[in-house]
Amino acid sequence: MxxxxxxxxxxxxxxxxxxxxxxxxxxxxxxxxxxxxxxxxxxxxxxxxxxxxxxxxxxxxxxxxxxxxxxxxxxxxxxxxxxxxxxxxxxxxxxxxxxxxxLHRDGWRLGPQLGALYPKLQPLLGYVPAEQREPLLTLLRQLDPEQLAQLTLIAQRTPPQDRAELRAQLLGVSAAGRSAWLREKVGH
Incomplete structure (x- = not known):
């Protein structure tokens, strides 16, 4: 399979x-x-x-x-x-x-694409304020597989105390600038 x-x-x-x-x-x-x-x-x-x-x-x-x-x-x-x-x-x-x-079973509620990545994205998605939830999910569903892979790396590397700031930055980046922002955060 x-x-x-x-x-x-x-x-x-x-x-x-x-x-x-x-x-x-x-x-x-x-x-x-x-x-x-x-x-x-x-x-x-x-x-x-x-x-x-x-x-x-x-x-x-x-x-x-x-x-x-x-x-x-x-x-x-x-x-x-x-x-x-x-x-x-x-x-x-x-x-x-x-x-x-x-936790992983609940991650599947996000659908096949995000559910498969949920264990790696969970640090970023685990404690999202209610006002950020829908905008963040909308943004995540717009990312291509490469961008999602980059974001999983960033989520894993970000310490818990910095995750709220990371989400705010991610939500503040325009769609046009998102790829460059992700590459910069990954370090490529």
Whole structure:
């Protein structure tokens, strides 16, 4: 299996956990391991969930809706490939994904591209003030693979006390000057 496919499968597995519990309309995912019991009232199923489960499902769905359509399309394509696997293979992938650290599983909420890099970007993204979150995610989704690779190096090298300043600088750089700023920060 190619790295790209593993990345997509990781993101798909994250999404499938939400879908297996209570799938919102149109959200792709894997079928649950055991078919759910038919429900007369879908709202009754939702209300039976613990508040923490409801919050988690809302957050997952919001993350899905925030993904660019191109990322959602990649996930849908991966879903089709995963659906073609045997139940044992799907269960093995779910178990492998569940075995990851929660921090990394949550990183997949950013989609296939950023989710694959999340462990390296986490120092920069871990504690982002609410007002910087959306602008930063928008900026990250605009970066090409080389720029993202440079940013992962910068994030890893930046001490914790300097990360807020780094984010502010990154957000303040124009799109035209971003490549030069990244090269300068990497030291090339």
């Amino acid at each position: 190619r790295k790209t496919e593993r990345v997509l499968l990781g993101c798909l597995l994250w999404l499938s956990l939400a879908v297996a519990a209570a799938p919102p309309p149109g959200l792709p995912g894997l079928p649950p391991a055991a078919p759910p019991a038919p429900r007369a009232d879908p709202a009754a199923g939702w209300s039976a969930l613990a508040p923490a489960q409801q919050r988690d499902l809302r957050a997952r769905y919001a993350a899905w809706r925030a993904l660019p359509e191109s990322e959602r399309q990649r996930i849908r394509q991966a879903a089709a490939r995963v659906a073609a696997l045997s139940a044992a293979e799907r269960d093995a992938l779910r178990a492998r994904f569940a075995g990851q650290d929660q």
